[in-house]
Structures are given as C-alpha cells and as structure tokens.
Amino acid sequence: MLKLFKAAAFTAAFLFLSNVNSFAQDKPAFWDDVQAIKQYDRVYAPPKDPILFIGSSSIRLWVDFTKTFKDYTVLNRGIGGAVTTDVDRYLEDIVFPYHPKQLVIYVGENDLIKAATGDAVFEDFKKLYSDIRAKLPVVPIVYIAIKASPSRAQYLSKGIRANILVKDFLKGDKNTVFLDIYQPMFDKDGKMQPKLFKEDMLHMNAAGYAIWNKLLKPHLLKD
Helix, strand or coil: CHHHHHHHHHHHHHHHHHHHHHHHHHCCCCHHHHHHHHHHHHHCCCCCCCEEEEECHHHHCCCCHHHHCCCCCEEEEECCCCCHHHHHHCHHHHCHHHCCCEEEEECCCHHHHCCCCHHHHHHHHHHHHHHHHHHCCCCCEEEECCCCCHHHHHHHHHHHHHHHHHHHHHCCCCCEEEECCCHHHECCCCCECHHHECCCCCCECHHHHHHHHHHHHHHCCCC
C-alpha cells in the first residue's frame, strides 16, 4: 500500500512539474515582461487617462522620457524586441486597462527582419489597429513611422513599403496621425546619420530623440 501511495504521489508530482515546465516552454514571447509590468502597476498605481506610449525598444528606451514629457500625463509601456503581433497579443494587459486618452505607437521595425515583404508588416499593423479601434474607436492615435537604422540598412526597402501602406491606410481616420520621422532623420544629402544612434546603430541617442520630440509634441494632448 505504501509503495502504491508513493508511486501515486510521484506520478502526481511528475504531472504537476510537467505541466509547469510545459507552460514555461509554451509561454508566448514577452509574457514575463508583461507580468512584471502588471506587478509594478499593483505596487505603483499608473496615472489616470494617460497618453500611452506602446511598441518596441524605441519606445521603452526613450531618452529622458519623464523630463521630456513633464507637461503631459504620460505612461511608457514599450517592450524591447517586440514585433507588431506581440503588442497586439497584450492589448488587454498593457493598453486597455489604462484607459488612455491618446496612444503613441512605434512598432514594426523589428518585424522587418523576418517579414517577407513590407506588405506583410502592414497586414500585421492593420490587425493591431483594428483590435485597438474595436475598444478605443475615437481615442487619438499617433503612429510613428518606421525609422531607417544604419544596422538594418538591408531591410530599408521593406520599411519604406510598410510606411507607404500605413500612411495611406490612416488617411481616412481623422483621429489618427501618421508621424513621418523617417525623412527628417536623413541629412541634406539623403543619407542616414550615424550620429543620431548609439554604438549599435539601432537604438537612438538623445540627438535622435530630439528629432522625434520636436515632431511629436505638437500632436500630444495637454492635460
């Protein structure tokens, strides 16, 4: 009887651990990051009705974010490395609960690595946009164009194509702004400027963000 009990206990423990390990292996990308954000929100209450910044690392790593937007109620919920489908997956976790009065979105650049075409990037954006609009039909949105990063020059044509498609798609929505930061980041000769980037030639430094800040602020809602 004791042997049977031990065997049953062992089997139950094994199944439990298997389920835990299976869950750990099956967790979607950035699940842990999102849980950390939610835990942070339980400790430090986020501001009410913020301008919510979402997207990938260009959002998360925004230089002097709090200081730059001190005259606005803002909240940064960028996730480094995220692609468009990642942001879409977590709308119920890091967008809708905050009841944002405005959204600022930068996502799509990471998509260029695996996406077959710029059209594919655009299709994922349309899904994200549709899912946002299903619950936030009139909330103003600023979509920041995909930038040209020196370290990803080989994907430039896909980024250009995606930008064109997104810009054309958003023309019909009066509550949405397509913010073209792409062209302003080139020099007068139409070349990319490494001086706007950190050593990895992907993430921007303060000089790069200064261009974004100047273009973005006129579109932000004051309190």
